[in-house]
Structure formats: C-alpha cells, structure tokens
Amino acid sequence: MKSWPPPEVPPLPPGGRTLALFDSARDGVHPTAPEDPARMYVCGITPYDAAHLGHAATMITFDLINRLWRDAGYRVDYVQNVTDIDDPLLERAARDHEDWVVLAMRETALFREDMAALRILPPTHYVGAVESIPDIVARVARLLGDGVAYRLDDGTGDVYFDVSAAPRFGYESHLTRTRMVELFAERGGDPDRAGKRDPLDPLLWRGVRDGEPSWPGADLGPGRPGWHIECAVIALELLGDRIDVQGGGNDLVFPHHEMSAAHAEVLTGHWPFAGHYVHAGMIGLAGEKMSKSKGNLVFASRLRADGVDPMALRLALLADHYRTDRQWTDDLLKAGQERLARWRAALGAPAGPDGAALLAAVRERLADDLDSPGALRSVDAWAEAALSGEGTDPGAPALVADTLDALLGIGG
Numbered sequence: 001m002k003s004w005p006p007p008e009v010p011p012l013p014p015g016g017r018t019l020a021l022f023d024s025a026r027d028g029v030h031p032t033a034p035e036d037p038a039r040m041y042v043c044g045i046t047p048y049d050a051a052h053l054g055h056a057a058t059m060i061t062f063d064l065i066n067r068l069w070r071d072a073g074y075r076v077d078y079v080q081n082v083t084d085i086d087d088p089l090l091e092r093a094a095r096d097h098e099d100w101v102v103l104a105m106r107e108t109a110l111f112r113e114d115m116a117a118l119r120i121l122p123p124t125h126y127v128g129a130v131e132s133i134p135d136i137v138a139r140v141a142r143l144l145g146d147g148v149a150y151r152l153d154d155g156t157g158d159v160y161f162d163v164s165a166a167p168r169f170g171y172e173s174h175l176t177r178t179r180m181v182e183l184f185a186e187r188g189g190d191p192d193r194a195g196k197r198d199p200l201d202p203l204l205w206r207g208v209r210d211g212e213p214s215w216p217g218a219d220l221g222p223g224r225p226g227w228h229i230e231c232a233v234i235a236l237e238l239l240g241d242r243i244d245v246q247g248g249g250n251d252l253v254f255p256h257h258e259m260s261a262a263h264a265e266v267l268t269g270h271w272p273f274a275g276h277y278v279h280a281g282m283i284g285l286a287g288e289k290m291s292k293s294k295g296n297l298v299f300a301s302r303l304r305a306d307g308v309d310p311m312a313l314r315l316a317l318l319a320d321h322y323r324t325d326r327q328w329t330d331d332l333l334k335a336g337q338e339r340l341a342r343w344r345a346a347l348g349a350p351a352g353p354d355g356a357a358l359l360a361a362v363r364e365r366l367a368d369d370l371d372s373p374g375a376l377r378s379v380d381a382w383a384e385a386a387l388s389g390e391g392t393d394p395g396a397p398a399l400v401a402d403t404l405d406a407l408l409g410i411g412g
C-alpha cells in the first residue's frame with residue numbers, strides 16, 4: 001500500500017545516543033540494541049473513521065523512536081499495518097450503507113494526509129491486511145499442519161490458535177487469567193465460543209459467512225484473517241523473525257500484542273519476538289478514552305481544517321510523557337500554540353545560548369525513554385534566554401532549528 005511523503009530531516013552533528021525504552025515484558029527501562037537496520041513494527045489504524053488525536057499521539061511516539069535511532073546512525077526498517085478488513089470496519093460500513101472498501105480507502109487517505117502534516121516519517125512498508133492474505137493463509141496452514149492450530153467442527157471453517165503451544169504465553173502483559181479473559185472479551189475475543197480448547201484461544205481464520213467478504217484460503221477454505229495473526233505475519237514477512245520494537249497504544253498490550261508475539265514465536269521458534277514491547281498511553285476526552293466506538297473524538301483533520309498549525313498539535317501531544325494516559329483539552333492545545341510561537345520567535349533571534357549544549361540536552365532527555373517533557377523544558381529555557389538577549393552564539397538559532405526538526409519533528 002502507498003505510504004506518505006517523507007518530511008525533510010536536517011543532518012545534525014554526530015553525537016546521537018543509545019535509546020533506552022520501557023519494555024512492557026520486562027517492566028522496566030532498558031537500552032535498545034538494534035542491529036543495523038533497526039526494525040520496528042507499529043500497529044496502525046482500522047480505517048473506519050478519521051484519525052483522532054489518540055492515533056496522532058501514538059504515531060508521534062514511534063516517530064520519535066525512528067528519529068532517535070537515525071540520529072544514532074542506524075537505518076530504520078519501519079513497518080506499519082492498516083487493518084483494512086475487520087468486524088468494526090464492516091459494521092460501520094453496514095450502518096452507513098457504504099461500501100466497506102470505499103470507507104477504508106477514504107479514511108486511510110485522510111490518515112496519510114494527517115501523518116504528512118504532522119511531519120511523521122513514513123514507514124518503509126505501509127501494509128494492508130487484505131494485501132497480506134496470501135502470506136497469512138500460508139502461515140495459518142503451517143500452524144494447522146503443526147497441530148498448534150485447529151478447525152472448529154461446527155461447519156463454520158473457523159480456525160483457532162492453541163495458546164498452550166506458546167510456553168511463555170503471558171510474559172508480556174503479566175495479567176491474571178481472570179483479567180486476561182475479561183480483556184479478551186472486551187477487545188474482540190470470544191472466550192465463550194463453544195468448541196475451543198481454551199477460552200483464550202484467538203481466531204486465526206474466519207470461514208466465509210453469508211454477506212461477508214472473503215478471500216481464497218487454499219486448504220483453509222474461503223474466509224478472512226483474524227486480527228492478531230495479521231500483525232504477526234506482516235511483521236515476520238517484512239522484518240524477519242526478531243524485531244527491536246513492537247509498538248502501539250497500551251490498549252493493545254493484551255490480547256493483541258501478547259497474541260501476535262505468541263503467533264510469531266510459535267511460527268519461528270525464536271523468543272522473544274520483540275526486544276522491546278512499547279506502549280503509548282491513551283489520550284482521552286473529558287475523562288474517557290478517545291475511541292471510535294464511543295464517538296468522543298477530536299480529529300486531527302478537523303483541527304487542521306480549523307487552521308491549527310500541526311506543529312502546535314505535535315507540541316501539545318509531546319508536552320506530557322508518552323506512557324501517561326492523559327486528557328486532551330483546549331488548554332493543552334493553547335499551551336502548544338504559545339510554546340510554538342515562543343520557539344519560533346527565539347529561532348528568529350540573531351544569537352542565542354550555546355546551540356551544541358541544547359542539542360546535547362535534547363538528545364540526553366529523549367534517549368531516556370523519550371522524556372519529551374524534559375526535552376521541551378530545555379528548549380523553553382534556551383528560548384527564554386535567546387529572547388531576552390542572553391546568548392552570544394550566532395550559530396545557535398540555526399542549530400537549534402535543526403535539532404527541533406530532526407529530533408522532535410518540529411519544523412516548517
């Protein structure tokens with residue numbers, strides 16, 4: 001699938017640092033240690049509605065990782081998916097009497113525009129579930145052949161994964177079994193489905209139903225893929241058996257990332273699938289998680305249409321740490337706009353305090369589990385000083401502009 005156009009990234013003087021990130025599996029901050037290229041998989045949108053600020057915040061988080069690795073001298077192989085076939089997409093299309101393909105294409109196109117406006121570096125591969133079906137079919141057939149997947153004998157053709165085949169199942173999310181079953185039911189799973197070996201077994205392949213789209217599944221029979229196997233297969237096909245970061249919002253820790261890792265590990269025999277499982281906090285509105293199903297959304301595209309500078313939006317979303325669940329408010333946006341204006345004014349000053357010191361400070365803060373609030377504070381201090389005429393480094397405004405652009409994605 002088509003990605004989106006890349007923003008320019010100005011070169012910085014050498015000195016990029018090793019990035020440390022919080023890993024959900026180890027429940028702590030650990031340095032990343034990628035080979036070159038670094039490999040990152042991020043769970044992208046289900047395109048049944050426009051991208052809201054929660055999606056934007058999560059994508060900005062992984063954009064920082066991409067930028068910091070590049071600054072440390074790595075090439076980055078970055079894969080993001082689009083869940084362009086799934087129940088919620090079909091349900092929304094049916095509700096609105098719309099063709100589900102047209103709905104998915106329209107919302108994906110809008111998402112690309114939002115990402116480009118936010119200066120988010122595009123994935124190397126932007127991949128749809130539908131275009132991945134032949135790969136998914138091949139891997140599900142292998143799981144069936146190996147006896148770690150099974151077909152229900154109720155005539156539906158539905159194929160499930162046997163979670164007991166993954167010996168370390170649960171290592172990523174550390175939940176009690178009761179909590180797992182609850183979350184599984186809330187987030188697209190079917191613990192009560194009759195005929196499964198374990199209530200937690202997730203769907204790999206859904207046999208064709210009347211009125212639903214389907215694709216050839218060779219020996220599986222016609223149908224469509226389950227959700228977790230989609231992300232496991234796309235990552236394995238494009239990044240290989242081990243990746244450095246598996247990412248998304250923290251609503252995906254369980255079951256989605258636990259299950260995709262289990263699929264990948266059983267398919268490859270390698271553990272762990274990802275060196276770091278990285279999860280961004282949820283952006284909420286008036287006390288509730290922003291979500292398409294609740295309808296309490298603030299769209300990035302709506303704010304852009306209202307004339308909000310996407311860079312102010314970016315600064316508003318970077319003002320708090322990425323792992324914090326937080327609320328979107330008008331005040332947050334206002335603060336982002338004011339900060340952007342102050343920074344831009346300071347970049348227009350004839351001189352400022354030591355630019356190299358500011359670059360080092362921003363690198364140091366971001367390398368520590370993406371401490372964007374800390375990074376923003378050091379830029380604030382630099383800007384205040386530049387605006388009050390304290391600095392004597394005539395090269396500083398240009399170097400600071402490059403720093404903000406290359407590391408924080410605040411350019412233009």
Ligand code: 5CA
Nearest residue numbers: 043044045046054055058083248249282283290
């Ligand atoms: N297509 C699946 C992932 S394979 C999906 O979760 N789609 S989504 O459209 O619901 O979300 C897209 C990305 O945004 C995911 O990484 C998800 O974790 C993240 N996300 C969803 N809602 C929020 C929110 N309120 N705040 C922050 N991130 C969010």
Ligand code: ZN
Nearest residue numbers: 043044231256
């Ligand atoms: Zn996913």
